[in-house]
Amino acid sequence: MTQDLLLKNVRPRGGDAADILIRAGRIEQIAPGIDAPDLPVEDGAGAIAIPGLVEAHTHLDKTVMGMGWYRNAVGTDLRAMIDNERAERTRLSLDPHRQSMRHALALVGAGCTHMRSHVDIDTDHGLTILEGVLSTREKLAGQVEIEIVAFPQSGLLCRPGTLDLLDAALDSGADLVGGLDPAGIDRDPKGHIDAIFELAEKKGRGIDIHLHEPGELGAFSLEMIIERTAALGLQGKVAVSHAFCLGMNDWHRTEALIARLADLDIAILTTGAPSREVPQVTRLQDAGVRMGAGCDGVRDTWSPLNRPDMLDRARIIAMRNNLRSDADLARVMDLVTVGGAAVIGLPGHGLAPGSSADIALVAGETLAEAVVSDAPRPLVIKAGRITARAGHSLTEAP
Amino acid sequence: MTQDLLLKNVRPRGGDAADILIRAGRIEQIAPGIDAPDLPVEDGAGAIAIPGLVEAHTHLDKTVMGMGWYRNAVGTDLRAMIDNERAERTRLSLDPHRQSMRHALALVGAGCTHMRSHVDIDTDHGLTILEGVLSTREKLAGQVEIEIVAFPQSGLLCRPGTLDLLDAALDSGADLVGGLDPAGIDRDPKGHIDAIFELAEKKGRGIDIHLHEPGELGAFSLEMIIERTAALGLQGKVAVSHAFCLGMNDWHRTEALIARLADLDIAILTTGAPSREVPQVTRLQDAGVRMGAGCDGVRDTWSPLNRPDMLDRARIIAMRNNLRSDADLARVMDLVTVGGAAVIGLPGHGLAPGSSADIALVAGETLAEAVVSDAPRPLVIKAGRITARAGHSLTEAP
Numbered sequence: 009m010t011q012d013l014l015l016k017n018v019r020p021r022g023g024d025a026a027d028i029l030i031r032a033g034r035i036e037q038i039a040p041g042i043d044a045p046d047l048p049v050e051d052g053a054g055a056i057a058i059p060g061l062v063e064a065h066t067h068l069d070k071t072v073m074g075m076g077w078y079r080n081a082v083g084t085d086l087r088a089m090i091d092n093e094r095a096e097r098t099r100l101s102l103d104p105h106r107q108s109m110r111h112a113l114a115l116v117g118a119g120c121t122h123m124r125s126h127v128d129i130d131t132d133h134g135l136t137i138l139e140g141v142l143s144t145r146e147k148l149a150g151q152v153e154i155e156i157v158a159f160p161q162s163g164l165l166c167r168p169g170t171l172d173l174l175d176a177a178l179d180s181g182a183d184l185v186g187g188l189d190p191a192g193i194d195r196d197p198k199g200h201i202d203a204i205f206e207l208a209e210k211k212g213r214g215i216d217i218h219l220h221e222p223g224e225l226g227a228f229s230l231e232m233i234i235e236r237t238a239a240l241g242l243q244g245k246v247a248v249s250h251a252f253c254l255g256m257n258d259w260h261r262t263e264a265l266i267a268r269l270a271d272l273d274i275a276i277l278t279t280g281a282p283s284r285e286v287p288q289v290t291r292l293q294d295a296g297v298r299m300g301a302g303c304d305g306v307r308d309t310w311s312p313l314n315r316p317d318m319l320d321r322a323r324i325i326a327m328r329n330n331l332r333s334d335a336d337l338a339r340v341m342d343l344v345t346v347g348g349a350a351v352i353g354l355p356g357h358g359l360a361p362g363s364s365a366d367i368a369l370v371a372g373e374t375l376a377e378a379v380v381s382d383a384p385r386p387l388v389i390k391a392g393r394i395t396a397r398a399g400h401s402l403t404e405a406p
Numbered sequence: 407m408t409q410d411l412l413l414k415n416v417r418p419r420g421g422d423a424a425d426i427l428i429r430a431g432r433i434e435q436i437a438p439g440i441d442a443p444d445l446p447v448e449d450g451a452g453a454i455a456i457p458g459l460v461e462a463h464t465h466l467d468k469t470v471m472g473m474g475w476y477r478n479a480v481g482t483d484l485r486a487m488i489d490n491e492r493a494e495r496t497r498l499s500l501d502p503h504r505q506s507m508r509h510a511l512a513l514v515g516a517g518c519t520h521m522r523s524h525v526d527i528d529t530d531h532g533l534t535i536l537e538g539v540l541s542t543r544e545k546l547a548g549q550v551e552i553e554i555v556a557f558p559q560s561g562l563l564c565r566p567g568t569l570d571l572l573d574a575a576l577d578s579g580a581d582l583v584g585g586l587d588p589a590g591i592d593r594d595p596k597g598h599i600d601a602i603f604e605l606a607e608k609k610g611r612g613i614d615i616h617l618h619e620p621g622e623l624g625a626f627s628l629e630m631i632i633e634r635t636a637a638l639g640l641q642g643k644v645a646v647s648h649a650f651c652l653g654m655n656d657w658h659r660t661e662a663l664i665a666r667l668a669d670l671d672i673a674i675l676t677t678g679a680p681s682r683e684v685p686q687v688t689r690l691q692d693a694g695v696r697m698g699a700g701c702d703g704v705r706d707t708w709s710p711l712n713r714p715d716m717l718d719r720a721r722i723i724a725m726r727n728n729l730r731s732d733a734d735l736a737r738v739m740d741l742v743t744v745g746g747a748a749v750i751g752l753p754g755h756g757l758a759p760g761s762s763a764d765i766a767l768v769a770g771e772t773l774a775e776a777v778v779s780d781a782p783r784p785l786v787i788k789a790g791r792i793t794a795r796a797g798h799s800l801t802e803a804p
Binding site for chain 1: 474475477478479480481482678679680681708709710711721722724725726727728730731732733735770771772774775778
């Protein structure tokens with residue numbers, strides 16, 4: 009299981025053919041015609057090389073992959089979907105370790121080298137779901153890096169005891185503090201936001217909060233997140249997932265919010281949800297906001313529509329954002345690689361000497377073609393180690 | 407090339423296993439354990455059987471499939487995309503016959519048995535594009551039925567001579583009169599709508615008009631379409647494609663429009679465009695509006711994002727319309743089969759004795775799974791004749 013490799017004949021970001029020399033898990037050189045007789049060689053056969061895909065918003069603990077078809081009769085009310093899932097976890101014997109292994113390895117097969125996963129913490133299941141995902145993270149160490157957000161999916165203050173569990177989750181291995189619709193779910197925006205920011209400050213952790221609230225309600229919650237980020241000096245440590253309110257049709261209102269996000273370096277994570285108003289990627293990026301992207305939950309009790317594949321997601325984001333030109337589609341490819349990496353704290357992620365050798369090969373003539381095509385992924389490399397071939401992880405899923 | 411067939415072991419619409427007996431191109435019987443020793447037999451291996459997919463809004467004359475990657479630098483302005491395409495047709499030597507063959511056969515491979523294609527009619531290219539698509543229709547007769555809309559893509563009144571060409575197109579084999587953004591493109595809503603309705607009345611043809619105009623502008627154009635449909639007694643003969651204005655956020659306004667569409671039996675065709683406001687499928691259907699769906703142009707100078715596959719489109723429509731439950735996803739499957747068929751004038755399309763044997767087999771446990779999975783399509787049958795296996799048409803594309 010070497011971490012030295014000579015990757016021959018690939019096209020970095022769809023450009024001219026070159027070889028990539030990897031030593032001790034890092035990229036040492038990118039140039040045509042590299043000779044390194046001591047190293048194992050892989051022939052890229054002219055495929056495009058991109059930095060490893062970054063799944064920056066998902067839920068590894070939720071999928072029902074491999075458990076037969078889940079018949080969804082719950083509809084689309086957020087509270088109903090939350091309560092349905094919490095009950096179904098037990099009824100279906102949904103094993104968080106097995107399921108997160110399946111989900112994570114599917115992502116590895118599709119070119120992912122890094123993931124940020126929210127993991128449900130609630131008073132029914134305590135930390136058992138987290139333990140399953142932690143065990144997956146440990147088993148897949150060296151193949152993929154998994155960052156974990158302790159996520160109060162069922163509500164925080166509306167279910168007493170949850171805040172203590174979040175605290176314990178951070179002591180048990182979760183990395184960040186999560187939150188969820190301070191008004192829409194907890195019905196106490198001040199209480200919810202105060203609680204998660206206090207916890208984050210106490211533990212010295214970052215925050216990633218789900219904000220589905222639309223329009224002015226979401227904008228109000230977002231303002232409170234902005235205010236506390238400024239007050240506590242948490243610049244660069246806070247991310248907001250979804251932030252549908254930034255898609256509302258009030259240019260002055262959204263422009264002011266976007267400027268504040270850029271000032272305080274609050275990151276935005278998007279799934280490009282086709283059925284919702286969404287923050288527009290190029291608008292926010294041009295204003296200086298760090299953005300990443302994710303597939304969200306896949307094949308779970310919420311919906312069967314999402315897939316564990318960041319290139320499938322890239323196409324959806326391109327469609328939702330009306331990005332069609334080659335230049336714009338290349339930006340979407342950056343969003344799902346270096347964009348997400350910058351949000352989860354990997355600013356050096358990329359194809360450059362000195363970077364960790366986290367590389368996916370994708371078939372196609374151009375980056376744009378790779379984005380729109382569910383392009384085949386012949387090879388995935390994590391820190392110089394081959395983790396997947398022909399779309400499948402080398403580690404078999406349970 | 408028999409049109410008699412015994413299709414064994416399939417699950418009609420995902421239900422219990424049955425056999426389908428086909429004689430002279432029509433479904434004679436659907437039941438378990440049919441015995442017909444005189445007929446050729448196909449084993450469906452338990453796949454789901456659905457009525458042939460209906461691509462009810464596409465542009466067979468536009469694709470660059472098989473011509474290498476087209477680098478799109480034109481952006482998203484509608485007029486710019488129109489003018490770019492008209493020029494690129496010549497520069498790229500885009501052969502309308504060859505390209506429409508490629509596009510149509512890809513759709514056949516993916517399970518289509520019927521298509522409605524708009525075909526560009528403009529003063530630069532005259533009827534040459536139409537001739538290419540007519541030749542495709544003739545070559546593929548018996549494999550797929552292609553309905554053609556004479557489409558003034560570059561504008562009607564703003565390019566004098568186009569109206570005469572539409573008239574000639576209808577004499578040459580086009581079936582319906584097309585139109586396009588009466589205000590947004592032609593800058594003369596009354597003139598445009600009068601012209602196409604007069605032509606349709608004179609020739610005794612139906613109408614299918616592209617209406618991208620958003621909000622109140624689109625609603626105004628839609629009102630004029632409604633008024634003329636009523637005045638000329640064209641109930642059941644008019645379809646509006648896209649109709650983004652029906653997605654605008656004014657419930658009373660849209661509700662009144664939808665009621666008028668249902669009264670006059672004006673059909674709506676959707677692509678579920680993720681970047682636009684769109685008519686909501688279940689809302690319109692529940693109000694009694696006939697609806698069908700299409701992929702729109704695929705891999706063309708407008709955008710590389712669309713694919714020639716109605717199940718890929720079904721998933722996009724489900725995402726755009728927030729349809730997730732098994733029941734709702736089954737409705738989406740109906741939209742892309744019998745829904746589109748009802749719009750293009752095939753009310754008997756379906757899996758029932760007496761119907762034409764137009765059948766696609768799709769892999770999966772349930773209809774919902776087939777919608778969300780780009781499900782493999784092992785077999786496609788058009789009027790009893792096998793047209794595709796394993797996702798590929800038996801006729802090779804040029």
